[in-house]
Amino acid sequence: MLGRKKYMGLTLFVIICLFLFSGCASESADQIDSPGETEAEYVIISGLTEEDIQLTVKEVKNNYEPVSADVISIDSAGDEEQYHVKGALLHDILMNFDASQKDLYAIRLVAGDGYQIEVPSEVLKARDVILAYEINGEPLDDKTKPLRAVIPDERAMYWVRNLINIEILKGSETEEVSKVVFMETAFKTLNQEEYTYYENIDKAVKIEDLMSQFEIAPSIETVSFVASDGLEKNETGEIFKSSYFKITGEDAPLFLSPDMPKGMYIKNILYCTASDTLFMSAEQALAKYPVNDEGGISLPDIFTDINIAKSSNYVLTGADGYVVEVKAEDIETGIIVKDTKGEYRLKFAGLDKSSTVKNILMIESK
Amino acid sequence: MPSSVKRRSSGKIFDLTSFHLEKKFYFYRAKGLILFNRIFIKTIKLFIIAVIIAVLVYAHDHEKQSMHAYYxxxxxxxxxxxxxxxxxxxxxxxxxxxxxxxxxxxxxxxxxxxxxxxxxxxxxxxxxxxxxxxxxxxxxxxxxxxxxxxxxxxxxxxxxxxxxxxxxxxxxxxxxxxxxxxxxxxxxxxxxxxxxxxxxxxxxxx
Known part of the structure; x- marks a missing residue:
C-alpha cells in the first residue's frame, strides 16, 4: 500500500517537474562561448609594408608581452562601463615591423560589420592601443572576435570589436577652406527625401547631391567632421558620398546612411570639411558660439575656428543669387542672425543695408 | 445444532438463521463501504491529479494565455x-x-x-x-x-x-x-x- 502511494506520489512529482521545467528549457539554452580557433582568427595590418600583414590571434598572444588593464569605456551618452582587459599593445606589434605608433599620422580600425573609425595622431601619440583578446577574464565572444581595440581614456567609438583590419594612414596636408556653405540654406536647394529615423519620419538630403551642387570632386579621400559636442572625426570620401544628412528632427544635422553601423553616425554636426569647402550648420553655430545683443553670432568667431583662406575680399551669396563682395576688414563686423522666417542673414554693422545678405548660402574667399 | 433452534437469553429470543443473515449483511455492507470508500478516494485522487495536470497544461500554454489577454x-x-x-x-x-x-x-x-x-x-x-x-x-x-x-x-x-x-x-x-x-x-x-x-x-x- 505504502509502495503504491510512493509510486503515485513519485509519478505525480515527475509529471509536475516535466511541465515546470520543459517551459524553461529553451530559455536556459544560452550559448556558451567556445575557446575559439586562434589560428583561424587574424587581423590584417595594411599600409605598413608593401604587402598586407596577417597577424593571427595566436601570434598576438604568444609573440607579444601581454598587458592587463582596468579600463573605462565612455559612450556618446556619457555612460561609463568598467572592464578588465588583457591583450597586446599595438605599439609593440608595430615596433616588430620597425614602425612606431607615436609617429603615425592616423590609423583606421575596421570591424567585420563595416564599422570603421579613424584614430588621429594626437590619440596615437597620447594613448596606448590595446588589441584585447580577453575581457573581464573571459575570451572574446563570437561577436567580438578576433580582437577588440581598446584605447583607455578615449570614447567607446574607438573600441572597435570584431576588429579585422588596421589601416595605417599616410598623412596629407590640410587644405585651406576657400568656401563656407551654410547647410540649412543649401539643403533647401536640394531634393529632400523622407527618412525614417526610429519612430520619426524626418527629411534628409543625399550627400551626393550636395557634392554635385557645390562641385566637390567625387574622388575626395577624406572628409572631416566637427560636432557641437566637440567630437572630431574623419570619414572616407567613399562613405561620405554614399551617405545622407538628416536635416530635420532629433540630432539634426545628422550624418547617416542605412548601410552604416549606427556607431558611425555623427550627431549635431557643427561643420564638415570636404576638400576646400566647409559646410556649416548655422543652427548649431548659433548654439555653439557666443551670441551678441542682437541675438547673432560674430563672423570672426567662426573664421577663427575654421581654417579659411586669408583674402582681401570675400564674396557673399544668398539663396536667391544675390551676391555682395566685402573687404576682409569688414568681416570683423559681420554678424549672422536668424530672422523671423527662420532664415539666416549675414549683416555688417559698419556697412549699408545693401551688404546684408538674406538667406545666406555661401561665403567665398576671393 | 440446527440453525432454526431458538435460544432464550436475557429474556429475548434469537433466531440464529436471521442472526447469521444479519451478520452477513453487516459484513458485506462493511466490506462494500470499504470498497466504495477506496474507489471514492481513488476517484478523488485521480480527479485531483487530472485537475493538477489540466492546470499545468493550461499554465504551460503561455501563448494561449497571452492570446486570451488580447481576446x-x-x-x-x-x-x-x-x-x-x-x-x-x-x-x-x-x-x-x-x-x-x-x-x-x-x-x-x-x-x-x-x-x-x-x-x-x-x-x-x-x-x-x-x-x-x-x-x-x-x-x-x-x-x-x-x-x-x-x-x-x-x-x-x-x-x-x-x-x-x-x-x-x-x-x-x-x-x-x-x-x-x-x-x-x-x-x-x-x-x-x-x-x-x-x-x-x-x-x-x-
Whole structure:
C-alpha cells in the first residue's frame, strides 16, 4: 500500500517537474562561448609594408608581452562601463615591423560589420592601443572576435570589436577652406527625401547631391567632421558620398546612411570639411558660439575656428543669387542672425543695408 | 445444532438463521463501504491529479494565455496540423462562432538570441492585425528597438496577401517595412518571422 502511494506520489512529482521545467528549457539554452580557433582568427595590418600583414590571434598572444588593464569605456551618452582587459599593445606589434605608433599620422580600425573609425595622431601619440583578446577574464565572444581595440581614456567609438583590419594612414596636408556653405540654406536647394529615423519620419538630403551642387570632386579621400559636442572625426570620401544628412528632427544635422553601423553616425554636426569647402550648420553655430545683443553670432568667431583662406575680399551669396563682395576688414563686423522666417542673414554693422545678405548660402574667399 | 433452534437469553429470543443473515449483511455492507470508500478516494485522487495536470497544461500554454489577454471573450482553438518547425503554435480565434483571426507563434534567429513573436492575422480582411514580441534576449543597446511599440506597429494593417519587403529608408510600397538601422539583424528577423506566418497562413490555414 505504502509502495503504491510512493509510486503515485513519485509519478505525480515527475509529471509536475516535466511541465515546470520543459517551459524553461529553451530559455536556459544560452550559448556558451567556445575557446575559439586562434589560428583561424587574424587581423590584417595594411599600409605598413608593401604587402598586407596577417597577424593571427595566436601570434598576438604568444609573440607579444601581454598587458592587463582596468579600463573605462565612455559612450556618446556619457555612460561609463568598467572592464578588465588583457591583450597586446599595438605599439609593440608595430615596433616588430620597425614602425612606431607615436609617429603615425592616423590609423583606421575596421570591424567585420563595416564599422570603421579613424584614430588621429594626437590619440596615437597620447594613448596606448590595446588589441584585447580577453575581457573581464573571459575570451572574446563570437561577436567580438578576433580582437577588440581598446584605447583607455578615449570614447567607446574607438573600441572597435570584431576588429579585422588596421589601416595605417599616410598623412596629407590640410587644405585651406576657400568656401563656407551654410547647410540649412543649401539643403533647401536640394531634393529632400523622407527618412525614417526610429519612430520619426524626418527629411534628409543625399550627400551626393550636395557634392554635385557645390562641385566637390567625387574622388575626395577624406572628409572631416566637427560636432557641437566637440567630437572630431574623419570619414572616407567613399562613405561620405554614399551617405545622407538628416536635416530635420532629433540630432539634426545628422550624418547617416542605412548601410552604416549606427556607431558611425555623427550627431549635431557643427561643420564638415570636404576638400576646400566647409559646410556649416548655422543652427548649431548659433548654439555653439557666443551670441551678441542682437541675438547673432560674430563672423570672426567662426573664421577663427575654421581654417579659411586669408583674402582681401570675400564674396557673399544668398539663396536667391544675390551676391555682395566685402573687404576682409569688414568681416570683423559681420554678424549672422536668424530672422523671423527662420532664415539666416549675414549683416555688417559698419556697412549699408545693401551688404546684408538674406538667406545666406555661401561665403567665398576671393 | 440446527440453525432454526431458538435460544432464550436475557429474556429475548434469537433466531440464529436471521442472526447469521444479519451478520452477513453487516459484513458485506462493511466490506462494500470499504470498497466504495477506496474507489471514492481513488476517484478523488485521480480527479485531483487530472485537475493538477489540466492546470499545468493550461499554465504551460503561455501563448494561449497571452492570446486570451488580447481576446478575452474569444474561443481559442489550437490547430496542430498547421504548425511547423518555426511556427510551433497556430490558433484559430473564434468570435460569434466564426473564425475572426489566426494567431501564430513563430521563433526566428535574432542578432544574439531567438526571437519569439505572436503574429495575429485578421482573417476577415487578410491583414496583419498585430505583432507581439513574446520573447527575446537581444543586446540592450541594439535589441531594444524591436521591443518598441513604434516598430511593431509598422506591421499593423499590412496585407497578408503578399510577403513583406525590407526597406531601409522609407516605405515606398504597400508591403514595405522599414527596419531599424543600428538594429538591422534584429528588426529584419522580425520581418522574416512575420513573413513565415503570412506564408503559413496562405499555404496551410487560409
Amino acid at each position: 478575452p471573450d474569444a474561443f481559442i482553438f489550437r490547430i496542430h496540423k498547421s504548425e511547423t518547425d518555426r511556427i510551433y503554435r497556430v490558433y484559430q480565434i473564434f468570435e460569434d462562432h466564426k473564425v475572426s483571426r489566426v494567431g501564430q507563434i513563430v521563433n526566428v534567429n535574432g542578432y544574439k538570441s531567438d526571437i519569439e513573436l505572436l503574429v495575429i492575422i485578421d482573417t476577415r480582411n487578410n491583414t496583419v492585425e498585430r505583432v507581439i514580441l513574446l520573447k527575446e534576449h537581444e543586446s540592450e543597446d541594439y535589441g531594444e528597438y524591436i521591443r518598441q511599440n513604434w516598430y511593431l506597429k509598422r506591421f499593423h494593417g499590412k496585407t497578408a496577401d503578399m510577403l513583406l519587403d525590407i526597406a531601409k529608408i522609407r516605405e515606398e510600397k504597400e508591403n514595405d517595412v522599414v527596419i531599424v538601422t543600428g538594429a538591422t539583424i534584429s528588426s529584419a528577423a522580425v520581418v522574416y518571422g512575420v513573413n513565415l506566418c503570412i506564408e503559413n497562413y496562405n499555404m496551410n490555414i487560409r
